[in-house]
Amino acid sequence: VSILVTGAAGFVGVNLVRSLLLSGHDVVAFDKLGDGRHEHLRPFKGNPSFRFAQVDLVDVDAFRLALDAAHRRAAVTEVWHLAANSDIPAGISDPAVDHRDTFLTTFNTLILMKEFSIPAIAFASSSAVYGDHGAKVLTEDTGPLFPISNYGAMKLASEAIISAAVESFLEHAWLFRFPNVIGVPATHGVILDFVRKLKANPSVLTVLGDGTQQKGYLHVDELVDAMLFVRERATEPLNCFNVGSADEGVTVRFIAETVRDAVNPNAQIQYGLGSKGWVGDVPRFVYSIERLVALGWKPSMGSAEALRLAVRQIVKQEV
Amino acid sequence: VSILVTGAAGFVGVNLVRSLLLSGHDVVAFDKLGDGRHEHLRPFKGNPSFRFAQVDLVDVDAFRLALDAAHRRAAVTEVWHLAANSDIPAGISDPAVDHRDTFLTTFNTLILMKEFSIPAIAFASSSAVYGDHGAKVLTEDTGPLFPISNYGAMKLASEAIISAAVESFLEHAWLFRFPNVIGVPATHGVILDFVRKLKANPSVLTVLGDGTQQKGYLHVDELVDAMLFVRERATEPLNCFNVGSADEGVTVRFIAETVRDAVNPNAQIQYGLGSKGWVGDVPRFVYSIERLVALGWKPSMGSAEALRLAVRQIVKQEV
Numbered sequence: 275v276s277i278l279v280t281g282a283a284g285f286v287g288v289n290l291v292r293s294l295l296l297s298g299h300d301v302v303a304f305d306k307l308g309d310g311r312h313e314h315l316r317p318f319k320g321n322p323s324f325r326f327a328q329v330d331l332v333d334v335d336a337f338r339l340a341l342d343a344a345h346r347r348a349a350v351t352e353v354w355h356l357a358a359n360s361d362i363p364a365g366i367s368d369p370a371v372d373h374r375d376t377f378l379t380t381f382n383t384l385i386l387m388k389e390f391s392i393p394a395i396a397f398a399s400s401s402a403v404y405g406d407h408g409a410k411v412l413t414e415d416t417g418p419l420f421p422i423s424n425y426g427a428m429k430l431a432s433e434a435i436i437s438a439a440v441e442s443f444l445e446h447a448w449l450f451r452f453p454n455v456i457g458v459p460a461t462h463g464v465i466l467d468f469v470r471k472l473k474a475n476p477s478v479l480t481v482l483g484d485g486t487q488q489k490g491y492l493h494v495d496e497l498v499d500a501m502l503f504v505r506e507r508a509t510e511p512l513n514c515f516n517v518g519s520a521d522e523g524v525t526v527r528f529i530a531e532t533v534r535d536a537v538n539p540n541a542q543i544q545y546g547l548g549s550k551g552w553v554g555d556v557p558r559f560v561y562s563i564e565r566l567v568a569l570g571w572k573p574s575m576g577s578a579e580a581l582r583l584a585v586r587q588i589v590k591q592e593v
Numbered sequence: 594v595s596i597l598v599t600g601a602a603g604f605v606g607v608n609l610v611r612s613l614l615l616s617g618h619d620v621v622a623f624d625k626l627g628d629g630r631h632e633h634l635r636p637f638k639g640n641p642s643f644r645f646a647q648v649d650l651v652d653v654d655a656f657r658l659a660l661d662a663a664h665r666r667a668a669v670t671e672v673w674h675l676a677a678n679s680d681i682p683a684g685i686s687d688p689a690v691d692h693r694d695t696f697l698t699t700f701n702t703l704i705l706m707k708e709f710s711i712p713a714i715a716f717a718s719s720s721a722v723y724g725d726h727g728a729k730v731l732t733e734d735t736g737p738l739f740p741i742s743n744y745g746a747m748k749l750a751s752e753a754i755i756s757a758a759v760e761s762f763l764e765h766a767w768l769f770r771f772p773n774v775i776g777v778p779a780t781h782g783v784i785l786d787f788v789r790k791l792k793a794n795p796s797v798l799t800v801l802g803d804g805t806q807q808k809g810y811l812h813v814d815e816l817v818d819a820m821l822f823v824r825e826r827a828t829e830p831l832n833c834f835n836v837g838s839a840d841e842g843v844t845v846r847f848i849a850e851t852v853r854d855a856v857n858p859n860a861q862i863q864y865g866l867g868s869k870g871w872v873g874d875v876p877r878f879v880y881s882i883e884r885l886v887a888l889g890w891k892p893s894m895g896s897a898e899a900l901r902l903a904v905r906q907i908v909k910q911e912v
Contacts, residue, residue, distance in 0.1 A: 418734050419738050435743060441741035
């Protein structure tokens with residue numbers, strides 16, 4: 275048997291594939307390689323437990339062919355569906371981006387899971403499903419769910435059709451609501467932005483917003499560890515878990531200063547106005563991981579520690 | 594100026610159009626007339642305040658052309674988006690139905706509202722967004738939202754992209770979460786099913802499930818009244834309201850007996866097993882309309898009264 279990972283060449287995908295292979299699973303990796311992330315999968319080439327197909331899940335016929343080929347070699351019994359648009363601002367200017375890459379990929383995944391009788395899905399959802407609740411602590415049961423980005427909307431839509439599929443044919447689903455995840459290989463995000471800006475102009479780092487925006491950060495190593503833990507321990511038909519740091523997070527100012535200290539301690543940081551970075555960006559939220567902790571998992575790093583580690587890794591990546 | 598009503602030839606659409614015309618609005622009515630509901634709009638023909646175009650909103654180019662034509666005559670300042678798949682079981686067997694007719698219609702409506710700078714939308718959402726919460730009282734803030742039908746999932750997805758659009762360009766949105774709505778012109782639903790079954794075979798009425806399934810029912814006249822009330826009084830950018838009866842509803846057994854008494858009092862009623870009628874049908878829920886009541890609106894009929902009225906109307910319709 276084998277496990278299908280979609281979006282396998284993406285930031286979380288690569289780290290998940292590594293963990294699955296290390297724990298002895300056969301992995302089928304699908305990715306459209308839209309952003310030229312070929313090299314992320316290079317470490318696994320030649321591993322007989324690893325197979326890769328370049329496929330855009332939006333094309334259900336191509337997806338079916340690739341899945342059929344994989345299935346004939348070793349029955350796929352579980353899908354880790356990570357494929358999605360990861361560029362939130364792109365989805366703000368054009369809602370078709372998230373409809374296609376964040377939602378239709380999920381829709382087609384479920385269509386084919388039904389066709390191929392694959393009973394279990396793990397899904398990379400997002401804290402963006404919650405929208406802006408101000409200072410309210412966000413648990414998995416928090417409502418209402420009014421996302422403020424198309425990305426969040428299409429993650430919520432994906433959760434919703436998975437939920438309906440659990441009623442209809444799936445045996446198990448695990449929904450993981452990620453906060454901001456950091457680490458390598460970094461392909462986007464605030465740390466990478468800051469590192470690149472500061473390398474392009476070493477004397478000054480300009481920051482969108484006033485730097486007071488605060489978020490929890492989880493390192494990708496811990497995220498993958500948490501997901502695999504939950505996958506084994508949570509046995510309801512539908513399981514939904516916030517995954518995140520146990521703290522209230524760090525500010526953009528902290529991130530800017532950490533990047534400055536790592537790249538060029540003499541650089542000046544210039545802040546903008548307002549606490550929101552862009553339309554659709556939730557300014558601050560408090561994320562409960564009590565359900566995850568109750569199941570027996572806790573992050574070993576706080577947001578600040580995860581951030582410092584990721585900055586070191588990303589600075590190294592960008593050399 | 595004018596108001597666009599999508600799904601205008603449908604059950605709720607026809608009743609909404611009537612009320613809007615009666616209160617002096619110019620109405621642009623779009624409908625794909627998929628189920629041959631032409632005759633529902635006949636009463637408005639010749640009214641200079643009423644214009645109709647047959648258009649499937651899934652075809653964004655056709656939708657744009659029709660909207661452009663309407664807009665040139667009288668600027669459309671508000672959309673009442675009711676177009677959706679109304680056949681929940683059809684969406685269970687084929688998720689593409691609700692993706693297309695329930696979600697893409699909303700998606701395209703928002704795309705064009707942005708293009709035409711239309712600032713306000715009223716949306717027919719559904720209690721199906723809540724999924725199965727057992728005996729928990731459902732308020733607009735209830736979470737989690739795990740729908741158990743593709744219909745509910747795609748209504749939730751529609752709410753979610755409307756919510757994101759409010760952050761991005763819309764000035765106002767009103768989301769109405771309907772329970773079961775009854776009245777005429779009936780096109781589907783349990784009353785119509787029972788009336789037709791009993792007319793086909795007057796001696797016996799067979800009921801799916803054991804008849805203990807209980808739901809709140811609101812008469813469509815009251816639904817339209819409530820929505821227009823909320824439209825005037827609720828002034829937040831995003832307004833979400835449960836609309837429903839104030840009571841705990843009536844059982845399928847009550848409906849079956851009411852229909853029997855109206856069609857053939859001597860008929861026998863035969864029940865099936867289990868409290869769920871079909872996959873995706875929420876067996877029982879308790880719906881809070883406190884927010885609506887706090888705004889100043891209350892239904893004048895309870896579920897039982899609404900049900901009796903609708904049965905009389907539907908029996909008359911089916912003569």
